[in-house]
Amino acid sequence: VEVADRLEDFRRVGVDVLAVSMSQPAGVAMYLANHPMPVPVLADPDRRLYAALELGRTTWARLLRPSLLWKYLKLIARGGKVRRIPEGEDALQVGGDFLVLPDRQVVWAYRGTDPTDRPSVDRILQAIRESIPIER
Amino acid sequence: MPDPLPDLELFRSNGSTVRLSELISRPTLAIALRHLA
Numbered sequence: 593v594e595v596a597d598r599l600e601d602f603r604r605v606g607v608d609v610l611a612v613s614m615s616q617p618a619g620v621a622m623y624l625a626n627h628p629m630p631v632p633v634l635a636d637p638d639r640r641l642y643a644a645l646e647l648g649r650t651t652w653a654r655l656l657r658p659s660l661l662w663k664y665l666k667l668i669a670r671g672g673k674v675r676r677i678p679e680g681e682d683a684l685q686v687g688g689d690f691l692v693l694p695d696r697q698v699v700w701a702y703r704g705t706d707p708t709d710r711p712s713v714d715r716i717l718q719a720i721r722e723s724i725p726i727e728r
Numbered sequence: 729m730p731d732p733l734p735d736l737e738l739f740r741s742n743g744s745t746v747r748l749s750e751l752i753s754r755p756t757l758a759i760a761l762r763h764l765a
Contacts, residue, residue: 595759608756612738613764621741623764633764634746635739641748642760644733687762693755696732696748707762716757724755 596630598713605720607691612636614681642685645698649684650706663708689716691723699723 595602595609602609609631613620617635624633636642654660689711691700700719702711711719737745752758 595757602757606755608752608754609759610751610756611759611761613761615764617739617741617743620739620764624741627764632751633741633761634751635741636736637739640736641733641738644736645758645760647760681763685762687760690758690760691755692733692748692752692758694752696735696752698730698733704762720755720757 594710594713595716599630601713601717602720605717606724607720610634612641614639614642614685639682639685645688645690645701645703647686647688647703649682650686651684654706655684660706660708691716691720693724 599609611629611631611633613623613633613635614637615623615635616637620633620635686704686706686709688701688703690698690702692698700723702716702719704710733748735747735749737747738751739745
């Protein structure tokens with residue numbers, strides 16, 4: 593969501609944005625019908641891209657550690673909703689952010705260690721500036 | 729420099745397939761979601 597709110601910043605530095613989900617295509621379609629997103633969302637139900645990006649799995653111990661549960665509780669207190677993991681998805685799969693060039697070289701990677709571990713948009717934009725020449 | 733990503737096929741939400749090479753024509757931030765939420 594944070595990235596979606598700042599798409600113009602990515603366009604300004606010549607970078608497209610896309611998202612990949614481990615959901616089935618029908619699950620992505622159902623989600624997008626209720627929550628339109630301004631970037632393409634692709635489905636990778638076999639997680640082949642996740643594997644190619646060397647995204648592993650966290651552990652239940654890490655997932656349920658007190659500091660993370662506290663973050664969830666604060667999220668709920670602010671009106672957020674904790675959704676059930678869709679059937680067929682892996683609750684322990686971690687995500688990540690990757691800067692990929694047209695030759696499919698990954699020039700920057702941030703692999704999350706748990707569900708809340710995401711780089712800030714400013715951190716991503718900084719990495720873009722350091723990794724590729726900016727189109728002006 | 730590490731090997732480039734394989735030219736994998738992904739699914740669009742309508743069920744059609746698309747290759748990474750078709751998706752990525754400019755530098756691209758690819759976000760691998762943990763879950764849709």
